[in-house]
Amino acid sequence: MSLGQQLAPHLPFLRRYGRALTGSQQEGDRYVRAALEAIVAAPEEFPKDVDPRLGLYRMFQGIWSSTHPDDWEAREQSSGGEAIARARLARIAPVSRQALLLTAMEGFTVEDTAYLIDTTPEEVDRLVSEALEEIEKQTRSKVLIIEDEPIIAMDIETIVRDLGHDVTGVAVTRDEAVALAMEDRPGLVLADIQLADDSSGIDAVKDILEEFNVPVIFITAFPERLLTGERPEPTFLITKPFQRSTVKAAISQALFFDQTTVPAEG
Template sequence: MSLGDDLRPHLPFLRRYARALTGSQQHGDAFVRATLEAIVAAPDQFPRSVDPRLGLYKTFHAIWSSANVEEEPGHAAAGDAEGIAQARLSRITPLPRQALLLTAMEGFTPEDAGYLIDASPEEVESLVAEALAEIERQTRADVLIIEDEPIIAMDIETIVRDLGHNVTGVAVTRDEAVQQAMARRPGLVLADIQLADDSSGIDAVKDILAQFSVPVIFITAFPERLLTGERPEPTFLITKPFQRSTVKAQIAQALFFDSATVPA
């Protein structure tokens, strides 16, 4: 099997990670593209002593670390997601954010995450704690949950409240979601894909975004269906069944890059 065949199944998830790390589909995809270009240009330098997924993420981190992480290659325009996050980025380094997302969202062990960011497992755990504490201190929001499974909705609501956020409502259909969003504008939306009346959470989000801008985190059992390379694609995506730490990490990142929650 060729190197390309080995890496192909992992690319949608690397794009998910890159987007969460940068807070932007455009910026994240640019770093992934640069990673693939580096592999094509020098395939003999690809780490062959580890699992292909680890090697892919290791190459990505080499590209990310060598770049100015405050800006996407080509320079981010003032006022975009990276610029908005400048106040926070000055108080939390990229390394803790990487450790948090690699373990909480991508499911790497502290040992594997340590390999990726050149840290010991103990250092990874310390970095994760640092990132969560710092980001959670800086972000608070009203959250709308769009989820038709009661147990999952209750679990998400508990996580959201534990983080110090306020839940404005839990909607189970497209129409209900839009109605609640219009009645009380949320600062964050957590949306399932398939809703109670066979309506679409994607359509609900489109209706809401047509009225105002708000960060959105999609929740689905099939993330690869939303990471096909076609447009539009979500910046923030949670896979079912999810870990509580994954939801916390995604909420923190989504709000981290949202202009409405930039501290004064």
């Protein structure tokens, strides 16, 4: 099997990581493209003594670390998400956010993450704690949950409240989701794809976004259906079944890059 064939199954998830790291589909894909170009240009430099997925992320990390996020200041154009993130990034070391995303969202072990960012497992644990504390401090908001499975909805609600956010409501259908959003505007939406009456969480989100901008995290058992590269894709995507730490990381990142966050009361 060629190197390209070995890497292909992992590309959608590397793109997910790139988008979560940068807060932008276009920017994240730019880094992924640069990593692939580096592999094609010098395949002999691709790590041979590790799993192909680990080697792929290692190549991506090399590209990312060579372009520090502070370079955003020099760009002539940047998205609203990037603009609001600059102030926050000034208070959070980029490596802390990488450690958080690699462990909580991408599912790498502490040891693998240490390899990817050139540090020790003990330092990875410290960095993850640091990132969560700082991001949570900066991003308190109100959250709408769109989920038709009661147990999953309760679990998500607990996670959201544990992070210090308020829950505006839990919707089980498209119409209910839109009504709740209009009644009490959320600063974040967590949306399942398939809802109780066979309506679509994607359609519910589209309806809400026609009224106002809000960051969205989609939840699905089939992330590859949304990570096609052929249409606008969600920046934040959680795979079912999910880990609590994954949901926490996605919420923190979505609010971290958002410029329209509605503060929670109190």
